[in-house]
Amino acid sequence: MTQADRTDRVRGEESAPAPAGAAPVRGDLGGRFLGLRRWGRDGRGATTWRRGLVVAALALLTGLLLGFHADVPNSPGNFGSLLETFLPWLGLAVPVLLVPALLRRSATALIALLVPVVLWANLFGGLLTDKSGGKGDWTVVTHNVAAGNTDVPGTVRGLVDSGAQIVALQELAGKALRGYETGLAPAYPYHAVEGTVGLWSKYPIADVQPVDLKMGWTRAFRAEVTTPQGPVAVYVAHLPSVRLKAEGGFTVAQRDVSAQALGDAIEAERLKKVLLLGDLNGTMNDRSLAPVTSQMRSAQGAAGDGFGFSWPSSFPMARIDQIMSKGGLRPVDSRTLPRDGSDHLAVAAAYAYN
Incomplete structure (x- = not known):
């Protein structure tokens, strides 16, 4: 065979198409870029x-936090409560870890990712569906209007436009309080204010009693409201704020004490039908609110559409403003209201006559 023949043969072999299904060669930059490796x-x-063993380990760790969040210790830094406050956001770890799992073509990592997917779906999958059952027969609203709210008239308009029959407000003080009392009076002939929390109603209010949250000043009270469903004990509460501090971490001690006091008051309530409206500075997943949440039903959980995050209003990340009930009150809708001058979104829930 001549030199020319050998050259032609080599050229022919180089130009021959690759067999079907063959893996891309190292020189195939397009295949490498797309991750098309065997x-x-x-x-x-x-x-x-x-x-992908590291990715698999991180996926399993995410699953452990979702599945055993109640067992995560609260010290140091009260990390357990912090985790439970933002627990739904832990699901973002799944798409983040999915990318390296696919790029590494790791079957181990992909299988491990099924663990947090299943656990997250079990915890929060039900919130992704619309469970609302109509407008209901009467509506309640709770709103932390914020002490620094610079648009009290706009906030009042939003509350009146909600069509609610009962409105509970937190962080009332000074001149702003007078603005709410004046602005809401035409729509709500009955109202009561204790400390920095208040209740406005289209239905008669009686037997108003402060609830001691062990704080040294009043941020909760109980009132009897005569609704079309009969008398309802309405609790308005603003539990202590939760802070992130460099030294103490996620500080929840005072909030937890107040949650226990509120839970004790609700448990001792003589009326069957009970409604709780307020800023609890904690989510339904937070173990520290168990004295309250263990005996009451969340309107958002029962009849809401989505997570219903209410704080902060600029980019809601957690639902710390709650509407809960017990004693046969049946929520049929739950939602947040449009943003106003507060750093919280108002929360509304509709109830149906039984």
């Missing part, structure tokens, strides 16, 4: 079951 061994000889 699921077999990589360049270092690791199989698809041996690759």
Whole structure:
């Protein structure tokens, strides 16, 4: 064979198409860029079951936090309560970890990711569906109007436009309080204010009694409201704020004490029908609110559409403003209201006559 023949043969072999299904060669930059490598061994000889072990470990850790969040210790820094406050956001770890799992072509990592997916769906999947059952027969609203609210008239308009029959407000003080009393009076002939919390109603209010939250001043009270469903004990509460501090971490001690006091008061309530409206500075997942949440039903959980995050209003990340009930009160809708001058979104719930 001549030199020319050998050259032509080599050229022909180089230009021959690759067999169907063959893996891209190292020079195939397009295939490498798209990650189109075989699921077999990589360049270092690791199989698809041996690759991505770090990603798999992180996926399993995420699953453990979701599945055993109640067992995460609160010290140091009260990390357990912090985790439970923002627990739904832990689901974002799944798409973040999915990317390296796919790029590494790791079967181990992909299987491990099923653990947090299943646990997250079990915890929060029900919130992704619309469970509302109509407008209901009467509506209640709770709103932390914020002491620094610079648009009291706008906030009043939003509350009146909600069509609610009962409105509970927190962080009332000074000149702003007078603005709410004046602005809401035409729509709500009955109202009561104790400390920095208040209640406005289209239905008669009686037997108003402060609830001691062990704080040294009044931020909760109980009132009897005569609704079309009969007398309802309405509790308005603003539990102590939760702070992030460099030294103490996520500080919840005073909030937890007040939650226990509120839970005790509700448990001792003589009326069957009970409604709780307020800023509890904690979510339904927060173990520290168990004295309250263990005996009451969340309107958002029962009849809401989505997570119903209410704080902060600029980019809501947690639902710390709650409407809860017990004693046969049946919520049929739950939602947040449009943003106003507060750093919280108002929360509304509709109830149906039984």
